[in-house]
Amino acid sequence: MNYEYFYSIIVLGISGFISLAIGIKNNNKKILAGFTSLALIVSFLLVLAGTKNYNILTMSFNSFDSYWALIFIASTLLIIVPAMNDIKGRYDVFYALTLFMTLSMLIAAFTYNLIVLFVSFEGVSVITYVLVAFNRTRRNLEGSLKYFIISTLGTSFNILGISFFYLATKTFDLFSVGKIFYSEGLLLALVFIIIGFGFKLAIFPMQQWAIDTYDGAPNSISAFLSTGGKILAYMILLKILYLGFVHDYNYVFYFFSILGILTMTYGNLSALSQNNLKRIFAYSSVAQAGYMVLVFALIGFSYFPANVIPKSTFIRFGIASAMFYAVVYIFMQGGAYIAMNLIKKDKIMIEDLDGLSKKSRLSAFSLWIFMLSLTGIPLTGGFLAKYFLFFSLIVGGLWWLAVIAILNSVISVFYYFRIILNSYVSESDNEFNLAPSVKYPLFATAAITIALGVLFFIYTYLIGIAAI
Amino acid sequence: MLLLFFFIMFLIAVIVSFFMGKNSKRFSLIALGLLTVFFVAYSFVKFYNYNGQIISKYNFLLASFTSSNKSITVNINFSLGLTGFTDLLIITALIVSIFSIVIGDREKGGIFFGLLMFTGYGLAGLFAMRNFLFFFIFWEIVLVPIFFLISRYGSVDKEKISIKFFIYTHIGSLFLLLSIFTLSTYYFIKYSIFTFQIADLMSLSFQSAIPLFALYFSFFGFLLAFFIKLPSFPLHSWLADTYTSSPFSGTVMLSGGLVTMAGYGLLGIMYPVTGLFPRVLIYFIIILGLISLVYFGLVGMFQTNLKRMIAYTSASEMSFVTIAFGTSVLSTGYVRVFDLSGGMFQTFAHVFVASLAFSALYFIYKRTNTMEIYGLRGLYHKMPRASTFFLASILASLGMPTLAGFIGEFSITVSSFQTIGLFTIIIVFGLILIAAYLIWAAQRSLFGFYNEKLGPLKDLNRSEFTILFFILISSIFVGVYPTLFFKLLSIYAAHLGGLI
Numbered sequence: 001m002n003y004e005y006f007y008s009i010i011v012l013g014i015s016g017f018i019s020l021a022i023g024i025k026n027n028n029k030k031i032l033a034g035f036t037s038l039a040l041i042v043s044f045l046l047v048l049a050g051t052k053n054y055n056i057l058t059m060s061f062n063s064f065d066s067y068w069a070l071i072f073i074a075s076t077l078l079i080i081v082p083a084m085n086d087i088k089g090r091y092d093v094f095y096a097l098t099l100f101m102t103l104s105m106l107i108a109a110f111t112y113n114l115i116v117l118f119v120s121f122e123g124v125s126v127i128t129y130v131l132v133a134f135n136r137t138r139r140n141l142e143g144s145l146k147y148f149i150i151s152t153l154g155t156s157f158n159i160l161g162i163s164f165f166y167l168a169t170k171t172f173d174l175f176s177v178g179k180i181f182y183s184e185g186l187l188l189a190l191v192f193i194i195i196g197f198g199f200k201l202a203i204f205p206m207q208q209w210a211i212d213t214y215d216g217a218p219n220s221i222s223a224f225l226s227t228g229g230k231i232l233a234y235m236i237l238l239k240i241l242y243l244g245f246v247h248d249y250n251y252v253f254y255f256f257s258i259l260g261i262l263t264m265t266y267g268n269l270s271a272l273s274q275n276n277l278k279r280i281f282a283y284s285s286v287a288q289a290g291y292m293v294l295v296f297a298l299i300g301f302s303y304f305p306a307n308v309i310p311k312s313t314f315i316r317f318g319i320a321s322a323m324f325y326a327v328v329y330i331f332m333q334g335g336a337y338i339a340m341n342l343i344k345k346d347k348i349m350i351e352d353l354d355g356l357s358k359k360s361r362l363s364a365f366s367l368w369i370f371m372l373s374l375t376g377i378p379l380t381g382g383f384l385a386k387y388f389l390f391f392s393l394i395v396g397g398l399w400w401l402a403v404i405a406i407l408n409s410v411i412s413v414f415y416y417f418r419i420i421l422n423s424y425v426s427e428s429d430n431e432f433n434l435a436p437s438v439k440y441p442l443f444a445t446a447a448i449t450i451a452l453g454v455l456f457f458i459y460t461y462l463i464g465i466a467a468i
Numbered sequence: 469m470l471l472l473f474f475f476i477m478f479l480i481a482v483i484v485s486f487f488m489g490k491n492s493k494r495f496s497l498i499a500l501g502l503l504t505v506f507f508v509a510y511s512f513v514k515f516y517n518y519n520g521q522i523i524s525k526y527n528f529l530l531a532s533f534t535s536s537n538k539s540i541t542v543n544i545n546f547s548l549g550l551t552g553f554t555d556l557l558i559i560t561a562l563i564v565s566i567f568s569i570v571i572g573d574r575e576k577g578g579i580f581f582g583l584l585m586f587t588g589y590g591l592a593g594l595f596a597m598r599n600f601l602f603f604f605i606f607w608e609i610v611l612v613p614i615f616f617l618i619s620r621y622g623s624v625d626k627e628k629i630s631i632k633f634f635i636y637t638h639i640g641s642l643f644l645l646l647s648i649f650t651l652s653t654y655y656f657i658k659y660s661i662f663t664f665q666i667a668d669l670m671s672l673s674f675q676s677a678i679p680l681f682a683l684y685f686s687f688f689g690f691l692l693a694f695f696i697k698l699p700s701f702p703l704h705s706w707l708a709d710t711y712t713s714s715p716f717s718g719t720v721m722l723s724g725g726l727v728t729m730a731g732y733g734l735l736g737i738m739y740p741v742t743g744l745f746p747r748v749l750i751y752f753i754i755i756l757g758l759i760s761l762v763y764f765g766l767v768g769m770f771q772t773n774l775k776r777m778i779a780y781t782s783a784s785e786m787s788f789v790t791i792a793f794g795t796s797v798l799s800t801g802y803v804r805v806f807d808l809s810g811g812m813f814q815t816f817a818h819v820f821v822a823s824l825a826f827s828a829l830y831f832i833y834k835r836t837n838t839m840e841i842y843g844l845r846g847l848y849h850k851m852p853r854a855s856t857f858f859l860a861s862i863l864a865s866l867g868m869p870t871l872a873g874f875i876g877e878f879s880i881t882v883s884s885f886q887t888i889g890l891f892t893i894i895i896v897f898g899l900i901l902i903a904a905y906l907i908w909a910a911q912r913s914l915f916g917f918y919n920e921k922l923g924p925l926k927d928l929n930r931s932e933f934t935i936l937f938f939i940l941i942s943s944i945f946v947g948v949y950p951t952l953f954f955k956l957l958s959i960y961a962a963h964l965g966g967l968i
Contacts, residue, residue, distance in 0.1 A: 309657060313540055377612060378605040387645060394649040395656070399685065402649075406642040413635050421619055421627050456544045456601075457531035463542060464533050 005054060005061045008046035008069070009106050015039035016099035023092020029084045036095040037080050040102065044073045047106075058113035058173045063465035065110050067323060068235050072105040075228030075330045081441045082338045083220040085433065088135050101127040105232055112174040112243070114162045117236050121158075121200070125151055128229060132217040139346065143216025150209035154199030161192030165244060174243040190251055193240060194259070200233035203293060204263040207286050214282040214337075222278060223337035226285040227330040234292060238322060241296050242315070252300025256293050261404055264290025268411040277348045280415055281336050284374060287412060288329055291389060291405055295322040298396045309395060317392035320466040324459050325389055328381035328452050332373040335445035339367045341438045344431060350419065354428030363432070363439055364423050366446035371416040373449050376409055381452030388459055470510055471524050471548050475593065478503055482589045486582030493574045496581045497566065500588070504562040511555045515956060520963025522549040522598065522667070541661040547598035552960035553736050553812050554595040556953055557728055560819045561591035563942070564724035567823040568717040570935050571830055580621060583613040584717055591725050595732060600648045600664040603737075607693075608641050610726065617718040618710065629713040636706040640693035647689030654678040666737065675741045683744065690738055691753075697730035698786050701760040708771075711779035716830035719775070723782045723822035731786070731815030734793045735808065739964050742797045750797050754888060757790030761898035769905040774839045777909060778825045781865050781902060785821065785873065788814045788880050791895065795884040801967070807883035808961035813954055814876030820943040821873045825861035827939055831932050832858060835925050841909055846918035850925040855914045857928075857936045862910050864943055866903040872946040875954065 019032055019039075047069045054061045076098055087094050104123030111117055129151070133144035162172070168185035169177050180186055195206065202210035214222040245252055267287030274280045298318040302311055342363055343352045357364035373382030386409065393402040452458065481499035488495045514524055526548040533542045550558075565588030569581055590610035597603045611634055619630035651669040656662050658677060668674065675683060696703045711719050742750075761784050768780030792811025796804050832847065832854050833839050848855040864871040867878075877899065885892045928936070946953065962968045 309653070310539075316540070372612070378608045383605075383608075387649075390646065391649045391652075394646065395653050399646065399650065402646055406646060407639075410635060410639050410642065413638060414631065417615075417631050417634065421631075425619055425627060460531040460533035460542050460544065463540070464535075 005050045005052075005056070005059075005110075008043045008050060009103055009110075011039060011043045011046060012099050012103040012106065016096040016103070019096045019099065020092055023090070023096075027091055029091040032091045032095045033080050033084055036099060037077060039099060040073050040077045040080070043102070043106070044070060044077075047073065055175075058116065058175065059110045060112060060175075061110060064323075064467070067462075067465065068326075069106050069109040071231060071327050071330060072109060072228060073102060074327070075224065075231065075334065076102045076105075078227070078330065078334045078338070078441070078445065079220040079224050081437050082223070082341055083218075084437045085341050085435065086135075086218040086220055094131070094134060097127050097131060101131075105228065108232060108236060112239065114165065114172040114174065114240070114244075117239070118158060118162060121232065121236060122155060124229060124232060125155070125200070128221070128225060131221045132213060132225070134221070135218055137346070139216040140218065143213040146209050146216075147213040150199055150206075154196045154206070156196075157192045157199070158196030161189045161194075161196055164189035164192060169244075174239060177244055177246060180247060186245070186249070187251060190245065190249070190255070193237075194255055197233050197237045197240075198259070201230055201237065201289055201293070202286055203259050203289055204266050204286075207263070207266070210286065211279055211282045214285070215276065215278045219278075219337055219340040222282075222340075223334040226282065226337060227334040230285065230289060231326045231330060234289075234322075234326065237293075237296065238299075238319070242299055242319070245300070249300060250302070253297050253302075254300075256296040256300065257398075257401060260290050260294045260297055260401070262290075263287070263293065264405065264408045266290075268408050268415075271415045272411070274415070275350050277343075277350050277353070277419070278337070278340060280350070280419070281333070281340075284336075284412070284415070285333055287408065288333065288374070290408070291386065292322065292325055292329070294389065294393060294398075294401055294405060295319070295325075297401065298393060298398060301396055301398060309397075314392060314396035316463060316466050317395050320459065320462040321385070321388040321392045323462050323466060325385040328373070328385035328449070331445050331449045331452065332370050332380075332382050335366065335370040335442065335449060336374065338438075338445060339363070339370065339442055342367075342432045342434070342442075344433050350422050351426075351428070352430055353419065353423045354426035355430050356432060357424035358427070359430075359432050360434050360439070363434065363442055366442045367423055368420050369446040369449050371420050373453070375413055375416045379450065379453050381449045384453055384456070384459065469526065471550065471596065472526055474503065474507060474510070475548075475596070477506075478589050478592065482582065482585045485585045486578050488581075489578045490574065492578040492581040493569060493572060496569050496585050500562055500566050500569070500585070504559070504566070507562060508559060511550075511559070514550070515552065515555060518552055518956060518959050520552070520959045520968050522551050525549045525598070527598075539660060543661065543663050544601060545599050545663070545665060546602060547665060548596050549598040550596065551736065552956040554732065556812075556816050556956065557595045557732055557736075558592045560728060560816055561588055561595065561725060564588070564591075564721060564819050564823060567724065567827065567939060568720040571720065571827050572715075572717040576621065580617070580717075583617050584721060586613040587617075587721050587725060591729065594729060595736075598666050600652075600666055600669060603666065604641070604645055604648065607644070607729065608638075610729070611637055611641075614714075614718060614722065614726070617721075618714040621715040621718070622713045623715075624713060625709075626713055629709045633706050633710040636703075637696055640696035640703075643689035644693035645689075647686035650682050650686050650689075651675070651678075654682055670737060670740050672741055672743055675744055687745070687749070690733070694730045694733040694738065695756070695790075697733070698727060698790065699730075699783055700756050700787065700790055701763055704760075704764070704783060707783055708776050708779050711782075712773065712775050716826055716833070719779075720823050720826045723779070723826060724819040727782070727786050728815050728819065731789045731811070731818075734789060735811050735815065739793070739808070742793075745797060750794050754791060754794035757787045757794055758891065758894045758898075760784065760787035760790060762894060762901065765898050765901035765905070769901065772841050774829055774841060774844075774909065774913065775826075775833075777841075777905075778822075778829065778865070781906065782818070782822045782825075784898060784902060785814070785818055785865065785877075788877055788895075791884055792880045795880075795887045796965075798887040799883065801965075803883045803886045804965045805958055805961045805967060806879050808965060809954060809957040810876050810879030810883060812957045812961065813950065814873075814880065816953060816957075817872040817876050817946055820939070820946055821861070821864045821871070824857070824936070824939045824943055825865055828854065828858040828861045828936055831928055831936070836922050838922075841913050844913040844919065844922070846914070846916045847925075848914045849918045850922075851927045853928045853933060854936075857940060859910055859914060860940055860943075862906045864947075866906050867899060870944060870947045872943040874947060875950045 271283035373380035764784035
């Protein structure tokens with residue numbers, strides 16, 4: 001057994017305990033945040049160094065898996081510094097928990113066994129229940145309770161789905177799915193897994209907890225839940241649907257084209273009438289999930305273009321655009337939530353942004369970058385992400401889905417641009433929190449969002465590694 | 469390579485102009501002046517012996533992927549290139565930036581002029597790109613500074629109108645993008661390579677091989693985007709609000725800059741594949757052009773706000789481009805070349821007409837604080853110079869010979885007679901309509917007894933006079949010596965029409 005591939009995971013676990021040990025002596029948030037960032041960066045580099053074609057048991061360490069691992073580390077790294085502002089009290093526990101959470105996510109990134117995927121996902125979930133309630137205010141506890149109850153419901157559906165999957169295929173290992181023994185069981189498994197992970201991914205009928213939880217949680221935790229947590233569920237679904245339902249399983253296409261359309265339309269339309277900023281972003285993250293699950297529809301699609309474009313080609317494009325969307329989404333959506341730290345209030349309304357550009361031009365500019373990126377305007381990551389997604393849909397022959405998605409993307413202009421207008425047209429005496437730990441993460445995230453929109457080679461590189 | 473150098477210098481100038489504060493206006497003007505001189509000199513050298521092809525090509529492979537069995541290739545190129553048409557359009561983009569900046573108030577600060585420079589950069593970049601991905605990026609990026617200009621410096625209902633403008637044009641852009649993707653996908657099916665090169669995707673031989681459904685879908689996307697920007701008849705509702713609400717510099721940029729994008733899209737991008745248009749579509753386009761011409765004329769007649777009126781006039785002038793686009797597909801030989809180069813010339817010359825009209829109106833508005841016709845009367849008694857310029861702009865708008873507007877409208881009218889016959893009478897009717905109401909408006913606002921409610925008014929000062937004089941002179945230059953431009957356009961048109 002070759003342990004060097006696990007170093008990145010082991011480093012995170014050990015650093016978690018060290019951070020708890022530091023906390024016994026002194027609970028200084030700067031030292032702890034610095035240490036946690038260092039641990040995450042070391043782990044990041046170890047993942048990069050350990051990327052080879054290597055399979056052990058049901059774990060795999062090739063470029064595809066490492067890419068997701070890097071995304072997850074980045075999604076945690078994003079909230080380390082902003083969390084210094086909105087987390088009160090036990091910093092050692094908080095940072096140790098984020099490290100353990102990242103550890104769980106890395107395991108999920110590398111494994112292809114349903115049981116391990118399930119356990120690692122629950123590892124993340126349990127920690128996020130705690131993190132949402134970390135400040136122990138009324139809003140936190142309410143959000144956490146809702147999240148806990150609904151998420152547990154999703155978990156039970158997941159267990160059912162995985163059990164039926166085992167009945168149908170006689171394996172938990174996604175690599176060795178071969179003959180189907182019980183095809184009705186496979187359909188049941190699909191339905192339960194969609195419901196279970198649909199709760200975690202907050203797609204249409206299962207989204208309401210997310211709105212309340214993102215609204216109630218501390219800003220940086222909302223940032224994590226709507227990016228890292230969501231992308232984790234997304235990646236697991238991608239693995240399950242791509243490898244587990246390989247037998248031209250059309251239900252995947254039916255379910256996800258319908259769910260995708262409903263999700264994005266619901267998210268965009270609901271966001272229009274909202275005035276609470278964190279709820280707007282929550283609905284926007286629902287809508288973004290709607291765009292993302294269109295890739296699953298593409299994976300399950302196998303009719304029209306089969307005679308002209310081989311299915312393996314357009315699936316490769318679809319997976320590449322999913323991977324690209326995931327990384328861009330983390331920075332733009334996470335950035336939008338981090339920007340909420342600028343406002344010194346618990347309940348953040350859209351008017352609280354008035355006059356931001358007068359107080360700090362660069363912070364306002366960063367916020368505009370996130371909004372433009374979420375809308376899909378060129379020179380930001382969101383443009384390339386969204387339109388490569390539509391491109392892969394068209395390559396796969398699903399042009400009508402792309403048209404619906406584009407009309408949705410037009411609706412979203414209304415509420416994203418309302419935020420831009422509020423932040424610089426209206427005059428107001430609002431006070432903003434412009435501490436360095438709020439501002440600089442924001443600038444860095446905005447810079448990354450722009451960089452992702454200019455570096456075209458990332459996408460072509462991803463097409464190369466998008467074969468699981 | 470010099471072209472690339474030009475764009476890099478331009479980009480640096482744009483970025484610097486954002487941070488210059490009070491000096492931004494002066495800096496932008498100097499930078500744009502130098503860039504214009506450089507680019508005009510460059511085009512004189514390059515286009516001396518022009519043969520209608522794409523010249524000064526520059527191609528750089530930004531990213532590519534080839535699968536191990538060579539079945540998939542993805543290429544993302546950054547390509548530049550100039551034709552006779554785009555060369556002139558880049559010059560107009562520079563000139564319209566100068567016009568819009570020169571009439572802006574110096575006190576508005578770096579952001580205002582930076583945004584105008586950015587728009588100009590987007591326009592110039594759009595015309596030079598020979599790759600659809602970058603074409604689209606520039607097509608879309610132009611909207612962002614205009615959005616900020618309107619929403620920050622605009623007048624009534626600026627927030628609502630800026631979003632309306634953005635969404636309206638955004639819809640068109642997105643369908644344009646879907647069309648590009650569709651073409652790219654079918655290019656892959658044929659040649660197993662993904663590319664966004666305009667020359668590859670917009671070729672007759674390739675497009676005649678793709679299924680009809682995909683072909684028509686792509687036509688729909690392209691035409692929707694271009695007709696929204698132009699704007700053409702049913703898709704124009706953003707026009708008047710946006711022109712009225714935006715600051716005058718922005719209006720000059722919109723009417724002189726953004727509509728040329730649509731003209732370029734139709735005649736520069738779309739034209740090579742018009743051979744595949746079904747007959748019905750061509751007639752539909754011609755009818756749309758005719759309806760727009762007359763409809764905007766009629767709507768313009770009933771406006772009481774001079775800015776709105778000129779906005780509609782500008783739109784009806786641009787419907788000549790639609791007519792030229794439609795009729796030139798039907799015609800053959802030299803008529804087609806004449807028609808096409810007339811359409812291109814109209815796109816090009818419209819910049820001078822619209823800039824003059826809006827700038828003259830701006831200086832009148834600055835003093836009287838009203839643009840309502842009924843609020844103005846007898847301005848000529850108090851401001852003879854400003855009134856003269858405004859009258860000149862009106863004459864230019866109605867297509868007076870020796871002014872910029874004439875040549876394009878004349879050649880389109882003459883050559884469309886060859887294809888649509890007696891229906892040309894509708895064009896003539898539209899022209900008369902425009903002339904009638906513009907002169908009527910001039911009579912009501914400039915002549916007659918002076919409206920004493922306006923109080924004492926000062927005429928143009930020296931710098932304002934110089935600005936308007938400069939714009940008028942350039943308009944007259946285009947009007948009396950059109951050969952310089954028309955020749956270039958006709959060579960390119962002959963190449964497009966298959967005569968060279």
